[in-house]
Amino acid sequence: MTATMTAPPIEQVAPHVVTKVRDGDLKGAQMGLLGAGIAMLALSCAFGMFADGDTKKRFFFSYLVGYMGVLGICLAALFFTMLQHITRAGWSVVVRRIAENVAAVLPFMLLLFLPIVVGAEHLFHHWWHPNPADTVLAGKKAWLDSTFFFVRVGIYFAIWLVLAWFFRKQSLLQDQTGDPTINLRLARLAAPGLLLFALSITFAAFDWIMSLDPHWFSTIFGLTYFAGAFMSFLAFTVLFARFLGSKGYLKDAITTEHYHDLGKLLFAFMVFWTYTNFSQYMLIWYANLPEETAFFEHRHHGGWGAIGTLLIFGHFFFPFAFLMSRHVKRHPVGLAFGAIFMLVMHWVDMQFLIVPNFHPTAAAAHAEVPHAEGQSFVGNFTHGLGEWMHGLTIHDFLCFFGMLSFVAGMALLNMRKTNLLPTRDPRLAESLHFVNI
Amino acid sequence: MTAITVIDEPENPLRRAPLVEGKNDFASVTDIVARVAENKTPKGWYLLFGIAIALLLNLGAMIGYLIFTGVGVWGNNIPVGWGWPIVNFVFWIGIGHAGTLISAILFLFRQKWRTSINRASEAMTIFAVMAAGIFPAIHVGRIWVIYWVFPLPNQMSLWPNFKSPLLWDVFAVSTYFTVSALFWFVGLIPDLATFRDRAARAGRTVAARVYGVFAFGWHGGNRHWIHYEKAYLILAALSTPLVLSVHSIVSFDFAVSLLPGWHTTIFPPYFVAGAIFSGFGMVLTLMIPARKWLGLHELITLNHLDNIAKILLLTGTMVGYAYGMEFFIAWYSGVPYEQFAFINRATGPYWWAYWIMVSCNVISPQFFWFRSLRRNPTVLFIISIFVNIGMWFERFVITVTSLHRDFLPSSWGYFSPTIIDVLTYVGSFGLFFTFFLLFCRFLPILAISEIKGVMPEANPHHGHGDHGGHGGHGSSHKGHSGHGHAH
Numbered sequence A: 001m002t003a004t005m006t007a008p009p010i011e012q013v014a015p016h017v018v019t020k021v022r023d024g025d026l027k028g029a030q031m032g033l034l035g036a037g038i039a040m041l042a043l044s045c046a047f048g049m050f051a052d053g054d055t056k057k058r059f060f061f062s063y064l065v066g067y068m069g070v071l072g073i074c075l076a077a078l079f080f081t082m083l084q085h086i087t088r089a090g091w092s093v094v095v096r097r098i099a100e101n102v103a104a105v106l107p108f109m110l111l112l113f114l115p116i117v118v119g120a121e122h123l124f125h126h127w128w129h130p131n132p133a134d135t136v137l138a139g140k141k142a143w144l145d146s147t148f149f150f151v152r153v154g155i156y157f158a159i160w161l162v163l164a165w166f167f168r169k170q171s172l173l174q175d176q177t178g179d180p181t182i183n184l185r186l187a188r189l190a191a192p193g194l195l196l197f198a199l200s201i202t203f204a205a206f207d208w209i210m211s212l213d214p215h216w217f218s219t220i221f222g223l224t225y226f227a228g229a230f231m232s233f234l235a236f237t238v239l240f241a242r243f244l245g246s247k248g249y250l251k252d253a254i255t256t257e258h259y260h261d262l263g264k265l266l267f268a269f270m271v272f273w274t275y276t277n278f279s280q281y282m283l284i285w286y287a288n289l290p291e292e293t294a295f296f297e298h299r300h301h302g303g304w305g306a307i308g309t310l311l312i313f314g315h316f317f318f319p320f321a322f323l324m325s326r327h328v329k330r331h332p333v334g335l336a337f338g339a340i341f342m343l344v345m346h347w348v349d350m351q352f353l354i355v356p357n358f359h360p361t362a363a364a365a366h367a368e369v370p371h372a373e374g375q376s377f378v379g380n381f382t383h384g385l386g387e388w389m390h391g392l393t394i395h396d397f398l399c400f401f402g403m404l405s406f407v408a409g410m411a412l413l414n415m416r417k418t419n420l421l422p423t424r425d426p427r428l429a430e431s432l433h434f435v436n437i
Numbered sequence B: 001m002t003a004i005t006v007i008d009e010p011e012n013p014l015r016r017a018p019l020v021e022g023k024n025d026f027a028s029v030t031d032i033v034a035r036v037a038e039n040k041t042p043k044g045w046y047l048l049f050g051i052a053i054a055l056l057l058n059l060g061a062m063i064g065y066l067i068f069t070g071v072g073v074w075g076n077n078i079p080v081g082w083g084w085p086i087v088n089f090v091f092w093i094g095i096g097h098a099g100t101l102i103s104a105i106l107f108l109f110r111q112k113w114r115t116s117i118n119r120a121s122e123a124m125t126i127f128a129v130m131a132a133g134i135f136p137a138i139h140v141g142r143i144w145v146i147y148w149v150f151p152l153p154n155q156m157s158l159w160p161n162f163k164s165p166l167l168w169d170v171f172a173v174s175t176y177f178t179v180s181a182l183f184w185f186v187g188l189i190p191d192l193a194t195f196r197d198r199a200a201r202a203g204r205t206v207a208a209r210v211y212g213v214f215a216f217g218w219h220g221g222n223r224h225w226i227h228y229e230k231a232y233l234i235l236a237a238l239s240t241p242l243v244l245s246v247h248s249i250v251s252f253d254f255a256v257s258l259l260p261g262w263h264t265t266i267f268p269p270y271f272v273a274g275a276i277f278s279g280f281g282m283v284l285t286l287m288i289p290a291r292k293w294l295g296l297h298e299l300i301t302l303n304h305l306d307n308i309a310k311i312l313l314l315t316g317t318m319v320g321y322a323y324g325m326e327f328f329i330a331w332y333s334g335v336p337y338e339q340f341a342f343i344n345r346a347t348g349p350y351w352w353a354y355w356i357m358v359s360c361n362v363i364s365p366q367f368f369w370f371r372s373l374r375r376n377p378t379v380l381f382i383i384s385i386f387v388n389i390g391m392w393f394e395r396f397v398i399t400v401t402s403l404h405r406d407f408l409p410s411s412w413g414y415f416s417p418t419i420i421d422v423l424t425y426v427g428s429f430g431l432f433f434t435f436f437l438l439f440c441r442f443l444p445i446l447a448i449s450e451i452k453g454v455m456p457e458a459n460p461h462h463g464h465g466d467h468g469g470h471g472g473h474g475s476s477h478k479g480h481s482g483h484g485h486a487h
Helices: A027-049 A053-086 A093-103 A106-111 A114-123 A135-139 A146-177 A181-208 A221-246 A256-287 A290-298 A304-324 A332-357 A377-391 A394-417 A428-432 B026-038 B043-069 B084-095 B097-108 B112-116 B118-139 B143-149 B165-201 B205-215 B222-255 B267-293 B302-333 B336-347 B351-369 B377-404 B419-442 B448-453
Strands: none
Touching: A027 A053, A027 A114, A027 A394, A053 A093, A053 A106, A053 A114, A053 A146, A053 A181, A053 A221, A053 A332, A053 A394, A093 A146, A093 A221, A093 A256, A093 A394, A093 A428, A106 A146, A106 A394, A114 A146, A146 A181, A181 A221, A181 B302, A221 A256, A221 A332, A221 A394, A256 A290, A256 A304, A256 A332, A256 B222, A256 B267, A304 A332, A304 A377, A332 A394, B026 B165, B026 B419, B026 B448, B043 B118, B043 B419, B084 B097, B084 B118, B084 B222, B084 B267, B084 B377, B084 B419, B097 B112, B097 B118, B097 B165, B097 B222, B097 B267, B112 B118, B112 B302, B112 B448, B118 B143, B118 B165, B118 B267, B118 B419, B165 B205, B165 B222, B165 B448, B222 B267, B222 B377, B267 B302, B267 B351, B267 B377, B302 B336, B302 B351, B302 B377, B336 B351, B336 B377, B351 B377
């Protein structure tokens, strides 16, 4: 057998699988998601960007939370696509088109970067307009420079857009030709692609989150952002596939077996997120150096301490116990609940990373709500949670969930245009028939 | 012995390449592995074993000399209080990571190709952890009270410092050793039974008796296999966090300090990537000669070597990422001590060690971008040696360069090893190779039953007429898909 043979069409491999969304079907859902997303984002931008003072500043932080949370999902979709090619994965072929179509939303994420451009001097004001007496910042001027910052935005997006476009285009081409050499080519290109991806997502996390507090630094930061992003992509994919399944699409292709595998990966990367965050926290706590502990010091006030606790329990202990079970991962409602829960936790995680860098101007700073010393753990926690909720704005919800809705809508739009799965991938049959032991 | 065929065909996405090549069936796979232990001991083995034993005796002599004289026989000094012993400890414990990664993580990822290298890698892991354990033990100086590292109740109310990662190391490494040994032994049971039965049939009663004791009365019944598979899966799940935790904790030995070059948050995953890198380096160093001398080409195919090379490229590049992040953040931090530590590494008195490290660990695996080099055993063997060297130097660079010039220039110093340092390190190879050679001689060096499990014959749909020969033809299946794929 030579590689010049073509892969058989899906009609031959699995005649029962519906490969395309029927004309006009799912249009309502797509328009609903897009409409809700755009409306939420537009509303938030209209009221946030054109407000003044602290309201405006705070809006940009909410926007950044939504942006980084959802951008991570799109980036991890690109990562997932390349990962499946480089490992010659068989099980995941039926899921891969979803990832390709989510990654295809990245050009719109470039468009959605515009409010950050507008708000950059508010978000990054520490280094955008540095204090001339600050010699530490003067030493970083070569990197934390507004022009170079935008040049880097261009470089990151150039990498992501080209990779996302190329991998999707080749996969769609294979739907027509059935040419198996496309797999070889993509597997080969995934290697340098993943290298560029690793570097670009690292520096993007440094630039867009870590530099909010330009004095603080952590070598693991890029990895922690990636871990959370990949985890949330898996949660997103579980829900997206389940939605399609509920409408009668892909339900014979993405079976319990594939959900089980997605659930395993979701569990694994939830734990990996914990591992990277524990490494970061433990080492900073242990060394107790003021330039590093400042990061957690900020997150002890304004209710953020309770959010840190919430993340330990909600982003690790509970899902660890919940998603551990094989039964839960194979249960449609169980896994969907786990996925929704992890997406919410991802939002909380992004909040925890970004929003404590918002410092209201002195006059407007509201006094911390007094609370009795020596309260119980639960008392402190609920008090802190209340304080955090008090600091939340409507934009925190609108931006994250608006962005999520928009990306889901765009992904659905893409899914309606393309085949629902790579119909002539040579490993399609393997994927369709795959079972866990 | 039939002629060995080495298949080197281009990759074809339409089929999964067979994991066992040539005209092999279950019987011939058993033969290939069992004959290694049953044939007359080759002269070469005696030669190697003699060298290993000599080195092992040398290790004993060095440790004896150390205990009777004191740690002053080493080059350790002030400010470099941690010299070669810690470097060697981390070097060996790192090598011990490939075995568990292969047996646990690759198992969970359904990487069927692992079956032909897992047994030897697990053995390597156990012997490497043994070699590693020696160094912290003799480094305490008063080895006769080494049991104080364990929290044993005692009338002096003397407890180890629970806040010290050095104590966590004691727990992590001993747990790791125990679980790895269990995992290895559980996997061995069916194959030991095979050896027992073959020895009994050949009339070698002593051998049959000894293998029989360790085979626990295994007779391959259905119930045996059900329990075996379950135990294997549970041990794999238990070992998976260990792959990450052990070297993370080893990295804490350094990273919880305040020392520039040691204290950085990427240390745990960076050490884990380095450990896997060095472990796979050692797997190649051991398996390429074994494959050649013992005629295992059909079981350890070029595809296997190709995959290992890819893991080396991946983990080597990850290590390179960590080196890069350390440098970038040292600059970005604006902390002059951090900046100095890294510039001193690259250009200070130990610049040569730094650049040996970078060349061996980051540059040498880049050759594996080329498929032809990944499938060339000679090239692989040479680069695997570079990987071993580079990973030893990485630990040397981390340990020594950060210590020799700290915050106070008046206390700066320089570290040079003594001949005792060198001979002790060389001696640890004696320990490692003595055990490994004994393993090669007397135990099934490949996992016979697991290899059979990934052959087409093991597929329940095999021989139903919808395909023939080797390899899966995913497209032509009515039922389950091709071979080399999970069921």
